[in-house]
Amino acid sequence: MNISRASDYAIRGLVYMAKQPAGTVCFVKDIAKNTNSPASFMSKIFQTLAKSGIVNSFTGTKGGFTFNTQPENITIKTVIEIIDGPILLNRCAVNKSACNEIGICDVHYMWTDIRKILINALNSYSIADFATDKKNKMEVLSGVMQ
Amino acid sequence: MNISRASDYAIRGLVYMAKQPAGTVCFVKDIAKNTNSPASFMSKIFQTLAKSGIVNSFTGTKGGFTFNTQPENITIKTVIEIIDGPILLNRCAVNKSACNEIGICDVHYMWTDIRKILINALNSYSIADFATDKKNKMEVLSGVMQ
DNA sequence: TCTGAATAAGATATGAATTATCTTTATTAT
DNA sequence: ATAATAAAGATAATTCATATCTTATTCAGA
Ligand code: SF4
Ligand code: SF4
Numbered sequence: 001m002n003i004s005r006a007s008d009y010a011i012r013g014l015v016y017m018a019k020q021p022a023g024t025v026c027f028v029k030d031i032a033k034n035t036n037s038p039a040s041f042m043s044k045i046f047q048t049l050a051k052s053g054i055v056n057s058f059t060g061t062k063g064g065f066t067f068n069t070q071p072e073n074i075t076i077k078t079v080i081e082i083i084d085g086p087i088l089l090n091r092c093a094v095n096k097s098a099c100n101e102i103g104i105c106d107v108h109y110m111w112t113d114i115r116k117i118l119i120n121a122l123n124s125y126s127i128a129d130f131a132t133d134k135k136n137k138m139e140v141l142s143g144v145m146q
Numbered sequence: 147m148n149i150s151r152a153s154d155y156a157i158r159g160l161v162y163m164a165k166q167p168a169g170t171v172c173f174v175k176d177i178a179k180n181t182n183s184p185a186s187f188m189s190k191i192f193q194t195l196a197k198s199g200i201v202n203s204f205t206g207t208k209g210g211f212t213f214n215t216q217p218e219n220i221t222i223k224t225v226i227e228i229i230d231g232p233i234l235l236n237r238c239a240v241n242k243s244a245c246n247e248i249g250i251c252d253v254h255y256m257w258t259d260i261r262k263i264l265i266n267a268l269n270s271y272s273i274a275d276f277a278t279d280k281k282n283k284m285e286v287l288s289g290v291m292q
Numbered sequence: 293t294c295t296g297a298a299t300a301a302g303a304t305a306t307g308a309a310t311t312a313t314c315t316t317t318a319t320t321a322t
Numbered sequence: 323a324t325a326a327t328a329a330a331g332a333t334a335a336t337t338c339a340t341a342t343c344t345t346a347t348t349c350a351g352a
Contacts, residue, residue: 001147001230002237003147003236012247012252012253015252015253036247088148089149090148090149100182101182114267114268117263118260121259125256125260129256
């Protein structure tokens with residue numbers, strides 16, 4: 001039921017990037033430091049993000065990462081899918097051959113239903129939502145905070 | 147993000163039980179056979195369900211399991227929590243000491259929000275929903291099925 | 293042009309959790 | 323007694339999450 005640590009790090013790493021001036025080339029070292037995450041692990045994570053195309057990577061001295069997609073257009077669902085793979089609560093959700101009960105299973109439908117709800121929720125937040133001042137964000141996201 | 151196999155088995159095992167006449171004492175052997183699940187594993191799972199109190203266990207010949215809570219009142223959330231533990235998408239959701247970013251973390255609020263949505267969805271289905279004829283169930287749950 | 297530092301990319305290792313299975317014990321009906 | 327059942331505990335196999343280590347790439351400066 002948990003998302004992985006890797007996804008948590010990825011999201012917060014991208015939020016850190018989104019807080020920098022647009023176009024800034026960010027080093028893994030700095031991203032890791034500012035998110036209290038292991039640099040070596042974060043490096044791996046950003047490799048995966050780069051492969052997916054949502055960030056650019058530049059090797060060598062002065063290398064690093066920049067956004068290739070606007071933070072507004074990167075949803076939490078997108079990030080989790082890149083890092084953890086397809087979002088699913090039960091194996092039958094996406095892969096028909098993952099379970100041979102499909103067709104006779106009473107509860108299969110429920111999982112597709114709940115999965116839709118979850119995906120919708122994860123899609124309703126973008127990286128950009130967290131890049132602005134925290135107080136403002138809270139007010140925007142929750143409507144009213146006391 | 148996945149629920150465990152154990153929870154999947156538990157849910158389908160309980161649905162099988164709910165299909166039997168009320169009060170029937172069910173053997174793990176039969177529950178496992180009718181759900182295509184490993185009997186030894188299912189035995190372990192029902193031990194846990196019994197400990198939680200939602201089913202009764204009877205040892206000895208003609209022993210087995212019966213409901214201790216009406217299937218209508220056993221939601222999917224209940225079952226998953228018994229088997230997999232508290233429902234959470236990220237470690238910060240329930241345990242404040244699980245992450246030392248809490249307090250400074252930009253995205254913490256999001257996880258509490260999405261968690262609520264997920265829990266609500268899991269609570270909207272009960273074991274009894276799947277114990278009746280499949281076609282009827284589909285119609286009830288989805289409103290209109292084509 | 294060389295050398296070295298900074299960086300990402302790729303390969304490997306560790307550890308924990310999941311998914312079972314096996315064995316023994318306790319209980320009960322016949 | 324015997325057979326049938328679950329409970330309990332130990333252990334094994336597998337998979338996955340997590341993290342580190344090694345290699346390749348790029349660039350700046352001598
Ligand atoms: S819910 Fe049904 S179809 Fe889905 S994995 Fe479980 S048994 Fe298979
Ligand atoms: S979202 Fe923030 S508070 Fe929650 S686990 Fe991740 S870093 Fe910690």
